[in-house]
Amino acid sequence: MNQKALPHALHDHAADLVVLGGGLSGCWAALTAARSGAKVSLFEKGYCGTSGVAAPAGPGHWWVPPLPGAREDAVAARLSKAKGLGDGQWMHRIIERTWQNLPDIGRYYAYEPDDDNRIRLNALRGPEYLNALRRYCLAMGVTIFDHSPVLSLLRDSTGRVAGAFGAHLQGTQGLYRARANAVILASGGCAFQSRLLGAANNTGDGHFMAAELGAQFSGMEFSSIFSVVPKNTTMSRSMIYSFARYFDTHGREIAPDAQGQASLGLAEALAAGPVYCDLSRVPQDIRAQLPLISPNVMLPFRRQGIDPFKDRFEIDLVGEGTIRGVGGIKLAGPNCESGLEGLFATGDIASREAVTGPISGGGAVNAAWALASGCLAAEAALSTDRRTPRRLDLPGRAKPKTSAAFSSESHRAIRTGVQREMLDASRQLSRRASHLKRSLTTLDTLWSQSAPSPADASLQNLKRDRETQAMLAVARWCTSSALERTESLGMHRRADEPELKEPVKPYHVLSGGLNEVRSWREEAFS
Amino acid sequence: MIELILAERCTGCGTCISICPSNVFEPSSGAVPMIVRQEDCQTCFLCELYCETDALYVHPDATGHVPSPDTLTPPGDYRRDSGWGSWLKTPVTATSTGAWAMYSHAQENPLEEQL
Ligand SMILES: Cc1cc2nc3c(=O)[nH]c(=O)nc-3n(C[C@H](O)[C@H](O)[C@H](O)COP(=O)(O)OP(=O)(O)OC[C@H]3O[C@@H](n4cnc5c(N)ncnc54)[C@H](O)[C@@H]3O)c2cc1C
Ligand code: SF4
Ligand code: SF4
Numbered sequence: 001m002n003q004k005a006l007p008h009a010l011h012d013h014a015a016d017l018v019v020l021g022g023g024l025s026g027c028w029a030a031l032t033a034a035r036s037g038a039k040v041s042l043f044e045k046g047y048c049g050t051s052g053v054a055a056p057a058g059p060g061h062w063w064v065p066p067l068p069g070a071r072e073d074a075v076a077a078r079l080s081k082a083k084g085l086g087d088g089q090w091m092h093r094i095i096e097r098t099w100q101n102l103p104d105i106g107r108y109y110a111y112e113p114d115d116d117n118r119i120r121l122n123a124l125r126g127p128e129y130l131n132a133l134r135r136y137c138l139a140m141g142v143t144i145f146d147h148s149p150v151l152s153l154l155r156d157s158t159g160r161v162a163g164a165f166g167a168h169l170q171g172t173q174g175l176y177r178a179r180a181n182a183v184i185l186a187s188g189g190c191a192f193q194s195r196l197l198g199a200a201n202n203t204g205d206g207h208f209m210a211a212e213l214g215a216q217f218s219g220m221e222f223s224s225i226f227s228v229v230p231k232n233t234t235m236s237r238s239m240i241y242s243f244a245r246y247f248d249t250h251g252r253e254i255a256p257d258a259q260g261q262a263s264l265g266l267a268e269a270l271a272a273g274p275v276y277c278d279l280s281r282v283p284q285d286i287r288a289q290l291p292l293i294s295p296n297v298m299l300p301f302r303r304q305g306i307d308p309f310k311d312r313f314e315i316d317l318v319g320e321g322t323i324r325g326v327g328g329i330k331l332a333g334p335n336c337e338s339g340l341e342g343l344f345a346t347g348d349i350a351s352r353e354a355v356t357g358p359i360s361g362g363g364a365v366n367a368a369w370a371l372a373s374g375c376l377a378a379e380a381a382l383s384t385d386r387r388t389p390r391r392l393d394l395p396g397r398a399k400p401k402t403s404a405a406f407s408s409e410s411h412r413a414i415r416t417g418v419q420r421e422m423l424d425a426s427r428q429l430s431r432r433a434s435h436l437k438r439s440l441t442t443l444d445t446l447w448s449q450s451a452p453s454p455a456d457a458s459l460q461n462l463k464r465d466r467e468t469q470a471m472l473a474v475a476r477w478c479t480s481s482a483l484e485r486t487e488s489l490g491m492h493r494r495a496d497e498p499e500l501k502e503p504v505k506p507y508h509v510l511s512g513g514l515n516e517v518r519s520w521r522e523e524a525f526s
Numbered sequence: 527m528i529e530l531i532l533a534e535r536c537t538g539c540g541t542c543i544s545i546c547p548s549n550v551f552e553p554s555s556g557a558v559p560m561i562v563r564q565e566d567c568q569t570c571f572l573c574e575l576y577c578e579t580d581a582l583y584v585h586p587d588a589t590g591h592v593p594s595p596d597t598l599t600p601p602g603d604y605r606r607d608s609g610w611g612s613w614l615k616t617p618v619t620a621t622s623t624g625a626w627a628m629y630s631h632a633q634e635n636p637l638e639e640q641l
Contacts, residue, residue, distance in 0.1 A: 046547030050572045055547070112609075127575055127608065147549055169549055195588050200548055200568035233586045234569045295607035296571050300586035302603065 007456045008167075009174030015041040015143070017381055018164050018180040020150045020206060023052025024059065024367060025347025026186030027133035028101070028374035034140035038382050041178055042142055043166055045149035045187075045201045045463070049134040052188055053198040053323055053348075054367065055126045057237055058294055061098050062368035063122035071095055078365070082357025083489060084506025085219075085524050090354040094365075097372035098122070108132035108139075115289070125295075126198075148176065149463045153183060153209045153343070161213065161342035167459040175459070182342045182381035185210060186374060189323035189348035190474045192422045193415065193467075195234045196227065196318050204322075206349045207329065207477075208470035213340050215329050216512040218351040220474075220481035220519075221492045222326035222358050224428040226262040228277065231314035233300040238362075240290070240297065240308075245278045247312065262317050264493070267425035276312040319423040322474070324362035325491065326352050327481065330510060335380030336373050344381055346373035353508065358490020410450060411461075411468045417446050418468075418475045430495035436483045443476045444517070477511040477519070484509045484519040527567040528584050529594045533558050535581035542573045542582060564591065574604045578611050 015038075019030045022044035034040045044051055064074045075091045103121055109132035111119045137144060147170040154163035154177065163179040187206030191199040207217070227236040228244065246254040248269050255265035269275050287309060290297055301308045322328055328351040332339035336346050347370040352361050355369050421439045422428070450469075457465065486497045487504060511519035528550055531542075538557025548566045551559040551573075569588035574580070580602035585592045606613050 046549065047545045050545050050570070050576075051547035056570045056572060125608070127572060146544065170544070195569070198547075198568065198570050200566070230586070232589045234588045235586070291607040295604060298607070299571060299604060303586050303601075 008459060009172075011168065011172070011174055011176040013041055013143075013145075013176060013178040015039045015178065015180045016182075017041070017378070018043065018178050018183045019142075020164055020183060020185050021045070021052070021187035021347075021349075022048030022134070022137075022144065022146075023186065023188055023347065023370075024054040024130070024133070025188075025370035025374040026052075026184070027130070027137055028371045029184045029186055029346055029378040030142045031133070031137045031140045032101075032375045032378035033382055034137065034142045036379075036382060040142045041145065041180070042137065043145045043148045043150050043164060043178065045147070045205070047146045048137070048144050049131045050127070051198075051201050052130070053196070053202060054370075055130040056198040056296060057126045059124060059126060059129065059367035060364050061102055061122040061124075061371065062095055062364040063098065063102075064095050065099065066096075078355070078357070081359055082353075084357075085353045085508065086357045087354040093376070094355055094368045094372035097375055098368040101371060101375055105129070105132050105136065108136045112292070123293075125293075145176075146170070149466070150187075150205065150209070151175075151462060151466050153213060154179070155213070159341070161340055167462055169459055169463070173459060182344065182384050184336075184374070184377050184381055185329070185338065185343065185345045185349050186347045187349055189321060189325065189328065190471060191319060191321035191323045192419055192471050192475065194319040194321070194419070194423050195229060195236075195316075196320055196323060197229075197234045197236045199323060202321075202323060202348075203467035204470040204474035205466055206345070208466070208473045210329055210338060210340065210343065210345070211473060211512060211514055213343075214512070215338055215340055215343075215345075216510050217327060217477050217481075218330035218508045218510050218522075219327035219353045219358070220322070220477040220511050221485045221509055222353070222490060223322045223422075223478040224431070224482070224493070225320045225325050225360055225491050226267065226317040226425045226429070227320055227324070228262060228266075228315050229318050230277075230300045230304075230306070230308075231274075231316050233316075234318075235297060235300045236318055236320075237294055237297050239294065240279060240282055240286070241277070243279060243281045243283075243286075245281065246315070247276045247278065249273055249276075262425065262429070264426065264429040267317060267429050270315075270317060271426045274314050277308075277315045278312050279308045280310070282309055317425045319425070319428070320360075320362075321422065322478070323348055324360045324366070326356050326358065326361065327478070328352065330508075333380075334376075336377035337380070342384065344377035346370070346377045358492060360491060411464055414446050414450065414468050414472060417442065418471050422475050422478065429493055431482050431493060432496040433483060433486075434496075436479055440476065440479045440483065440517075443472060443479060447472055447476065447515075473514060476517045480517050480519040481509045481511045484511075484521065527564055527569055527588060527591060528561055528573065528582065529592060530583040530598060530600065531558055531561065532581045532583070532600060535579045535600075537579055537581075539578070541576050541578070545576045546573050571604055574600065574602075575608060575610055580605060 019042040030042045150164045150166040156162040185206040188202040190204030329345040336344045506524040507521045543551040552562045554560045583600040
């Protein structure tokens with residue numbers, strides 16, 4: 001692809017820092033950099049303020065004051081669940097950062113006191129929080145490009161990441177090229193377009209672009225977590241389900257969830273027939289507070305004439321992939337360095353093993369990580385030395401050779417294939433080598449059969465093709481990593497290799513590659 | 527999925543076009559936006575929150591198109607429960623002492639961390 005062959009207008013942008021993704025982490029990164037005077041451009045696939053998984057939810061942040069012993073206790077508790085994959089120093093850093101920086105949002109966010117007239121600084125309503133972050137970014141001078149998905153990263157002649165290439169889907173449409181001194185990847189996790197609330201844009205685009213340049217991943221086997229939703233809906237906010245009981249069509253009770261995570265029993269019952277949820281145990285005070293704390297949770301019930309506290313209602317399970325899973329880009333340094341010069345990774349796109357271990361960080365740790373990693377990476381990105389002038393490589397040259405790009409027609413078929421492998425709850429919750437190998441072969445075949453996109457594809461289709469490629473690539477790293485970890489650990493359950501009596505030496509499963517996917521082990525030092 | 531834009535209520539402000547994270551709407555020659563990529567709708571209900579005249583209705587079924595009855599008017603309950611627009615209550619400004627209060631509260635109610 002050279003510039004002349006592009007059928008679309010090409011816009012040029014320049015900044016000190018490009019932030020890729022305007023969700024929780026990207027916003028904190030952008031405003032932190034802008035506050036210290038840098039020129040920041042933020043590119044968001046959807047709309048910064050409503051996009052990403054935090055916007056329709058209500059992220060609580062890990063919140064521990066610097067009282068004597070309090071943080072040590074909190075970190076020790078988390079480390080004990082991290083099975084040797086955690087890092088106490090990282091945990092302390094994100095607790096401290098969150099404590100220091102989160103209250104800054106108070107200038108843009110209208111807190112409401114709870115019933116006891118207390119302000120709860122760490123529990124925010126998603127739509128208002130993300131809207132506040134947007135206004136905070138704008139007030140600090142961040143230039144926000146909405147509806148501008150990034151399609152690939154750009155490198156300069158020295159091979160350093162020096163910008164992004166993408167498409168403006170609204171307004172002055174066309175392709176764009178944004179040059180910067182450093183790039184922060186904050187495009188979130190990947191849930192394979194399951195019906196997870198707010199996750200439709202989280203297709204692993206950033207993972208894919210980074211892999212094109214050789215980035216490595218860690219913990220991708222920790223991608224097998226499923227959440228309950230009322231049947232056919234997206235409402236995956238989990239709080240009320242901690243009181244749930246589940247029944248099959250014969251009224252037989254199904255084994256309860258394990259720690260808020262959907263159990264294999266539930267998945268198997270669902271594979272066999274409808275499953276009904278009973279919420280009659282939800283306490284009265286929570287029922288009363290629900291519309292204030294989580295105003296959207298009641299919408300699916302109310303609009304379908306269900307009284308969830310009286311009527312049993314049908315449920316589905318939706319896959320969370322790496323979102324409330326754990327895996328992502330393997331970080332190479334203490335400030336979210338990606339291992340590629342000029343490129344940083346923050347929030348859900350980065351592996352969170354250091355702060356979560358092999359279990360989900362949803363509920364408190366993930367949001368604190370998104371905030372803190374964004375702030376840390378922004379500071380580090382600005383202190384990298386500047387090198388101008390540079391020649392920028394257009395995507396055709398920046399990309400390693402890959403045969404994989406899809407015609408729009410095959411998009412749907414590939415997406416369906418990926419979802420069949422990755423979103424089957426009973427198989428993902430009891431993984432076996434035989435299934436995993438078959439999955440990998442199926443996914444590899446999809447990859448090799450894909451045909452190049454037509455040069456005159458519409459901007460919308462260019463975006464879609466990239467999403468499909470990305471989901472397929474993420475699915476292959478997840479599957480190959482799941483094969484590599486032969487014992488059960490945390491959310492990764494191997495039905496053929498049950499938990500070992502003798503603990504193995506803790507190790508990380510790393511993965512990477514596009515045409516050839518690889519995964520391998522690396523000893524964990526904690 | 528997004529099912530309805532009630533023309534009588536829509537002022538043509540264009541907000542839904544810009545804030546929809548899935549880029550579902552497009553401007554039309556008339557004032558009322560068009561739903562052009564319904565299958566891309568991620569059923570997040572956020573357009574309802576941003577529409578100041580309660581002109582939009584999102585059906586909770588995300589698996590396919592569910593035609594809404596001719597008589598349906600958007601209930602505006604998401605905006606009401608969220609206290610947006612005309613439902614706005616007096617905002618409270620955070621204080622730093624609130625942070626400490628929150629800590630003790632979280633200790634008593636660990637569940638509330640998981641929203
Ligand atoms: C229902 C739910 C409830 C949750 N509740 C909690 C909680 O209570 N506590 C907690 O700690 N965590 C919680 N989490 C997790 C938490 O929301 C995430 O960890 C956090 O939002 C991650 O931030 P992020 O910025 O990395 O990703 P996101 O917030 O998902 O943002 C990623 C952004 O990148 C954009 N993007 C993607 N691809 C591109 C591209 N190619 N170009 C440009 N932009 C792109 C997306 O549109 C999106 O806006 C919850 C998650 C879910 C799903
Ligand atoms: S936000 Fe509401 S009033 Fe504005 S254009 Fe959309 S539907 Fe019409
Ligand atoms: S529900 Fe969400 S994705 Fe669907 S039209 Fe409204 S804002 Fe867009």
